[in-house]
Amino acid sequence: MVDLTSDELIEKLRDDKKGCLLDVRSEEEFEESHIPNAKLLDIRNPQSFMDGLEKMDRSLNYYVYCHSGVRSVQACQIMKTFGYENLYNLLGGISNWKGEKNSS
Numbered sequence: 001m002v003d004l005t006s007d008e009l010i011e012k013l014r015d016d017k018k019g020c021l022l023d024v025r026s027e028e029e030f031e032e033s034h035i036p037n038a039k040l041l042d043i044r045n046p047q048s049f050m051d052g053l054e055k056m057d058r059s060l061n062y063y064v065y066c067h068s069g070v071r072s073v074q075a076c077q078i079m080k081t082f083g084y085e086n087l088y089n090l091l092g093g094i095s096n097w098k099g100e101k102n103s104s
Contacts, residue, residue: 001076001087006098009063009090020060024049024075025067025094033101035065035094043075053082065090065097 004012013019023034024043034040041052043066056062062084066072069092076087090097 001073001080001089003089003091004063005091006096009065009088009097010099012061012088013063016061018060020056020062022062022064022075023066023094024064024071029067031103033094033103035097036100036102038065041075043071043078049075049078053079053084056084058083058085061086061088063088063090066093068093068095 013021021035021038023030023038023040026042026044027040030040041049043049062079064072064075064087066075069089072089072093076089079087094101
């Protein structure tokens with residue numbers, strides 16, 4: 001797992017054709033605001049989170065974020081045990097995100 005600042009993540013997302021942005025917060029938090037094109041996989045719903053990990057493409061680069069950076073670190077650690085190798089964590093979570101945000 002590599003930690004990225006908001007600016008580093010913006011740059012990576014712009015250039016990475018194999019990048020997947022993963023939001024591990026709750027559905028309510030996601031609806032309130034999220035980074036455009038993010039896929040939601042709530043780490044606080046363990047069964048759904050594990051099922052989602054089983055279905056995702058392990059060859060992609062995953063850029064993981066949450067609210068402040070704690071849940072995303074946990075998510076990256078779990079993903080590593082599932083065989084994911086290219087994991088990037090947004091330092092400070094969406095709270096430190098300087099880019100665009102969407103709300104549902």
